[in-house]
Amino acid sequence: MGAINKKGRQTFIFADPPCIISWASIVGPKEGEGPWSDDFDQILPDYLWGEASWEKTESKMLREAAKLALSKQGLQTSDIELMVAGDLLNQITSSNYAAREIAVPFLGLYGACSTMAESLLVAAAMVDGGYCERVLAATSSHHYSAERQYRAPVEQGVQRVPSSQWTATAAGAVILQKGGSGPRLSCATVGKVIDMGQTDAANMGAAMAPAAVDTIKAHFQETGRPHDYYDLVVTGDLAAVGLSVARELFVRVGLVPSPNFSDCGVLLYDGLQDVDSGGSGCGCSACMLTGPFLRKVAGGEMRNILLVSTGALMSPTTTFQKESIPAIAHAVAIENI
């Protein structure tokens, strides 16, 4: 059972931290050209992977990442009691169609690019709370399905701006279990929706940075952990522009979150992939977690990380209606304990 979350507190402390017993990542060609090619389980040869549409490909990526995470431990879909997943597509269809094939009890989430952390924290609460023994948390994004839904047909060749982010083609899946071996999910901080009035949908990093800082600040205040507790504090996908905004905000609130503070949108690619400000999409923090980060924590190269996946919660409709961009960030602490 979790410690009672005191009134006004955002952090869930898991009394018996669930084990991350397995994980898997599947990424697109561009992500496979970046610095982490050896860390991903599978790099797709093209953007369709034998499917008739990008949407079908994205759903297949999520489904296959989940099955791969299971198979690494010799598990079947029938060995999990709950699947918690979401994605960027309208009505989270990538997750819904994957859940149809996986055919276990399913909770659909929507947290935009914060979904990897959101799904992990819900999954961890279901395990630690005593409702499930083993839960799958997963998410995905696909560059081309996202572009045509959120922006413009890619064939149109709309000019990108320097603050633009590149939606990653990537899926990540994590299996959490009561007991076992592997890194543990020790606590999680649930984010609030923060909106500082930013209206430029081509600069989501700046819209999300205040949410990331708010959640990280709450996490350190509520856990009482020193600023150098984590070997890595890493935001979801602020990318270069958003990361610089976050660094400035940290100075203002008097917090240095870690000597090693970075962002998945900055780390996913190197300078050769022409992604403007950096990566984004649910798959961005998902594949960095299920690629390099979990390998490093499990292998002892890092003791622990705080993954702070960030999401911009607008839609094309609300942008047309001149609304500003609300954002959220959820944090999960993953430790080799």
Added chain:
Amino acid sequence: MGAINKKGRQTFIFADPPCIISWASIVGPKEGEGPWSDDFDQILPDYLWGEASWEKTESKMLREAAKLALSKQGLQTSDIELMVAGDLLNQITSSNYAAREIAVPFLGLYGACSTMAESLLVAAAMVDGGYCERVLAATSSHHYSAERQYRAPVEQGVQRVPSSQWTATAAGAVILQKGGSGPRLSCATVGKVIDMGQTDAANMGAAMAPAAVDTIKAHFQETGRPHDYYDLVVTGDLAAVGLSVARELFVRVGLVPSPNFSDCGVLLYDGLQDVDSGGSGCGCSACMLTGPFLRKVAGGEMRNILLVSTGALMSPTTTFQKESIPAIAHAVAIENI
């Protein structure tokens, strides 16, 4: 702490069932003309409620229903530790923008019209699991925001078919608390995604009926409760066509779920509102729960109900791509104990 959910089981049994200490409903003009006008807290005079778009109205309905549920118990938004919500709009913007104003830790869900039950079961697990003392679960739908997103501009006057359902303009909010007085949420059955190959988006009831039957069957099998345990077993929004399919499927699986088995989509309107097969939308089961049902359970008119909110998980994009319609149903047992 919840009893351990045995492998392969879908039902969470809450050891200390959370109390439903407050609830509120806000509905549109058409819903206010139906048989339950005295049960709703607020009936809107028109579909805009002073806002500039239907989307903004829907978000306001969700936000105001939440605030009304809080104010009935003299609570402020700062008295809740978590908000769990979702809706039908792309990127669940009604919920996101409401969460921005309510400004507490937020988990966004997507379960289409199953969201009322999904949000209640997640909220109940967070309270019973020991992570929160008081949680808000809420959802909404708006006929005109849904029509233009899912179907066609209403100005176009597209002909409806007899199996069409009318998306309810309605929002419901429920406050769950550890201890206190009020009906309790004793257990919940998490649904699986079920797809029987139905492809007609104008007949969602038939697509959802197998999911409802699957979840209800699992609920009775796993809890061992007799078929007449509940005073009412009520599906979310199968409407008339879907309800008749469900009744047929129950005969095939040899289950009579209750002498009083009905559907929120059938009950919400009477014969005068020209809604074809009946109601649908997240708000349909939400306003029936927070209107008549909770009043009847709290007042002793009914001992208990099993609310089985049902969702069709397709999107216009997947329909264009010739995918069939996956569906899900989540069940929550609400009892006067």
